[in-house]
Amino acid sequence: MSAPIPRRKRRRSAPLMFLAPFGVLFAAMYAVPVGYAIVESLHKVQRSGLGLTPPKRVYAGFENYTKALHDDALWHGVGRVLLFGAVQVPVMLGLALVLALLLDAKSARLKGFFRTAYFLPYAIPGVIATILWAFLYMPRSSPVVSMLDAVGLPSDFLGEDAVLWSIANVVTWTWTGYNMLVIYSALQAIPQELYEAAELDGCGPWRTAWRIKVPLVAPAIALTTVFSVIGTLQLYTEPRVLRPLTSSLDADYTPIMSAYHKAVENNDYGQGAAVSVLLALGTCLLSFAVLKLSARLTNGRSSL
Amino acid sequence: MIGGQDSLHCLRPRAGLRRALPISRRDGHLMWGSNRASRSSLRAASRSSRRGRQTARHAAVAVTIAALTALTACGSDSDSDKTDKAAQGDKAPGGQGGGTAQLDFWGWNPAYEKAVTAFNAAHPDIHVNYNKVEPGSKGGYAKMLAAVKANNAPCLAQMGYETLPSFLVEGALQDVDKEAAAVKSKYSAGAWSQMSVAGKTYGIPVDTGPVAMFYRTDVFAKNGLTPPKTWDEFAQQADKVHTADPAVAYSAFGGNDPWWYAGMAWQNGGSWFKPEGDTWKVSLTEPGTQKVTQYWQQLLDKKVVSSDPTFTPDWYKRFGDGSVASYVGPVWFTALLEENAKDAAGKWAVAPMPQWDATGKTTGNIGGSGTAVLKGCKNTKAAVTFADWMSSDTASLTTLVKDAGIYPAATSGASLDAMQQPSAYFGNAKIYDIFKESAAQAPAGWQWGPTMTQVSADLTDRVGKAGAGNGKLADALTGVQGTTIKAIQDKGLKAAAG
Structure with a gap:
């Protein structure tokens, strides 16, 4: 007969037991792969001559990182997604905020329908969404292009200058509804008393929206901003799917495409891992900066 | 190489006689177009799609799974008892000692399965287990490389010719010079050389992609033309057709498809790569390629040929509506054309590839694959026996030709019944007669390099841009020459311009 487990000990092990399923999955699916990527980024494969003798994997120190930092194409990709984010994120979040405010307005009708309609694009996988849009972008198949042609507005959605914004359009279309829903939920949580008080003080709907609603949902906007910034830096699906359709999208058009290109297409996993680690660090820093900045803005505004 | 998704195109879809072979078109690219066969095979194989974040996630999961698999030392995807048998078989060479030699074989061609079944029935001493993996450039190659690293690779693997040096x-790869020497004479010299690097053979060729010229009979008749015998004539006809109707492009420049560009250069007998001593000599600017580059630049400058990205829905649309009048392409394009330009049935015909000089008799090759023997195979003799049987046995070839539409690398393939049949889509012409001739005329010296996925991606980017009017082809080729030498050196190998 086993001795009964002392009560205190049992109490201490219980949380661990409950954490175990998460812990195991987290370790196996997250921590281990991340660790593996970091280890891989510090190694390279050594070959010689024609490569007829078997290659050896050797420790490379920070060589992969140095190479990545000197890779012009990678920096161009980073610049491209930053430009993309600087334009697309404000446009998308502005739209999301306006839609959320409209849905939340007293005079709004058919709220359920519109909420679903705005959100629906998010339910469509990115690849499918991009393929759908691709058919509207392709010069010979697109009804939009032929209509614009007919009214004397020749357009090339997949051209060198336009393609980044064509991608931005797909991303905005997909994600606006999602962000709207986050902001809308925050709006729902605002106590009615505030509106009553505002009304008594003589606030119209515009002023209520601007002075009460927007400041109170600022934390939600900050959250969606951080998510969007992260998503921007990880831009991949849309350009990847459009790539075969146009000569404007290079193999290393965005940083993630570059990491993929290096790791899988060039079979240089060390280099690909180094780019991924750098990108993860950059994303961390940028998200942190955005959080800090928005925290400051939020505090400032709510103290008004 | 080894591409993942998009990449090495490795195996181009060679489609063939009757049905499209479901293969991934280009490395790294999403399969566009309405090739039903390709789609379904992709679905089945599910390699494709390169979907971004999801891909990254899948890749991470795949890595984890691979790691776990390696840790537990269980076999790849075959169930473990099969693997055990395979391991035992590997130790019992050639069925000696009463055992049956067990061989694992990974590939994505669905028709191989039938060939394997027939082989097993006819060979009691060797048993081949065929495992379907995703097409090479969609993950199949990455999986094979991971398996070699983990010491549980199959003996045999389907492999596009362009990918072989990358695997090397x-x-x-494991060389099979001794075992394969006896069967060499069964194959066309060009195809055989594709399974060799620096004088060593690493497998048996299965199929090739002989090139011919596809043309619209209605457009040609309207302009009073017959198919051009030479490239000069081709250029003159291009002017004529385009002048008569500016909406019609005489032909399609396939430059964003690197294998097409290579196929055009191939005709001139040179090669982009040459192993010399311990150095990879790289020459994307060799004289034969320069000839091709200058020639197509002229046509592009005059805008008499289309430069739309190839294998896209837009591109196929032109083949259906007659706004492109010809295409110089490989044998497997027949099936793609049939699938994607159904309305144009009876309007397309096939003629020999134009020649650089009127008396010339050389052609190019686009695509093709073989059965490679992977490192760690303990029974190379049985492996070669099977690979040779699948590539040269009449029953096997008939299956592969009928079901997968391959063009056999074995010289006996030309006399197969299936190769004598008229094609309904091409006005009941016996188009394979032209491809047979073409297959025999492709020069044998072409050698691929060790970083073809990179070469492919760079060519797609740069030649694609130049084709679209953004820069010159010659600069694009010079640029890729530089990036390729650097990429090879980055791998720790020796490379030099040559």
Whole structure:
């Protein structure tokens, strides 16, 4: 007969037991792969001559990182997604905020329908969404292009200058509804008393929206901003799917495409891992900066 | 190489006689177009799609799974008892000692399965287990390389010719010079050389992609033309057709498809790569390629040929509506054309590839694959026996030709019944007669390099841009020459311009 487990000990092990399923999955699916990527980024494969003798994997120190930092194409990709984010994120979040405010307005009708309609694009996988849009972008198949042609507005959605914004359009279309829903939920949580008080003080709907609603949902906007910034830096699906359709999208058009290109297409996993680690660090820093900045803005505004 | 998704195109879809072979078109690219066969095979194989974040996630999961698999030392995807048998078989060479030699074989061609079944029935001493993996450039190659690293690779693997040197420099191939020497004479010299690097043979060729010229009979008749015998004539006809109707492009420049560009250069007998001593000599600007580059630049400048990205829905649309009047392409394009330009049935015909000089008799090759023997195979004799049987046995070839539409690398393939049949889509012409001739005329010296996925991606980017009017082809080729030498050197290998 086993001795009964002392009560205190049992109490201490219980949380661990409950954490175990998460812990195991987290370790196996997250921590281990991340660790593996970091280890891989510090190694390279050594070959010689024609490569007829078997290659050896050797420790490379920070060589992969140095190479990545000197890779012009990678920096161009980073610049491209930053430009993309600087334009697309404000446009998308502005739209999301306006839609959320409209849905939340007293005079709004058919709220359920519109909420679903705005959100629906998010339910469509990115690849499918991009393929759908691709058919509207392709010069010979697109009804939009032929209509614009007919009214004397020749357009090339997949051209060198336009393609980044064509991608931005797909991303905005997909994600606006999602962000709207986050902001809308925050709006729902605002106590009615505030509106009553505002009304008594003589606030119209515009002023209520601007002075009460927007400041109170600022934390939600900050959250969606951080998510969007992260998503921007990880831009991949849309350009990847459009790539075969146009000569404007290079193999290393965005940083993630570059990491993929290096790791899988060039079979240089060390280099690909180094780019991924750098990108993860950059994303961390940028998200942190955005959080800090928005925290400051939020505090400032709510103290008004 | 080894591409993942998009990449090495490795195996181009060679489609063939009757049905499209479901293969991934280009490395790294999403399969566009309405090729039903391709789609379904992709679905089945599910390699494709390169979907971004999801892909990254899948890749991470795949890595984890691969790691776990390696840890537990269980076999790849075959169930473990099969693997055990395979391991035992590997130790019992050639069925000696009463055992049956067990061989694992990974590939994505669905028709191989039938060939394997027939082989097993006819060979009691060797048993081949065929495992379907995703097409090479969609993950199949990555999986094979991972398996070699983990010491549980199959003996045999389906492999696009362009990918073979890449596998070699990853240390993933086993040479079979001794075992294969006896069967060499069954194959066309050009195809055989594709399974060799620096004088060593690493497998048996299965199929090739002989090139011919596809043309619209209605457009040609309207302009009073017959198919051009030479490239000069081709250029003159291009002017004529385009002048008569500016909406019609005489032909399609396939430059964003690197294998097409290579196929055009191939005709001139040179090669982009040459192993010399311990150095990879790289020459994307060799004289034969320069000839091709200058020639197509002229046509592009005059805008008499289309430069739309190839294998896209837009591109196929032109083949259906007659706004492109010809295409110089490989044998497997027949099936793609049939699938994607159904309305144009009876309007397309096939003629020999134009020649650089009127008396010339050389052609190019686009695509093709073989059965490679991977590192760690303990029974190379049985492996070669099977690979040779699948590539040269009449029953096997008939299956592969009928079901997968391959063009056999074995010289006996030309006399197969299936190769004598008229094609309904091409006005009941016996188009394979032209491809047979073309297959025999492709020069044998072409050698691929050790970083073809990189070469492919760079060519797609740069030649694609130049084709679209953004820069010159010659600069694009010079640029890729530079990036390729650097990429090979980055791998720790020796490379030089040559």
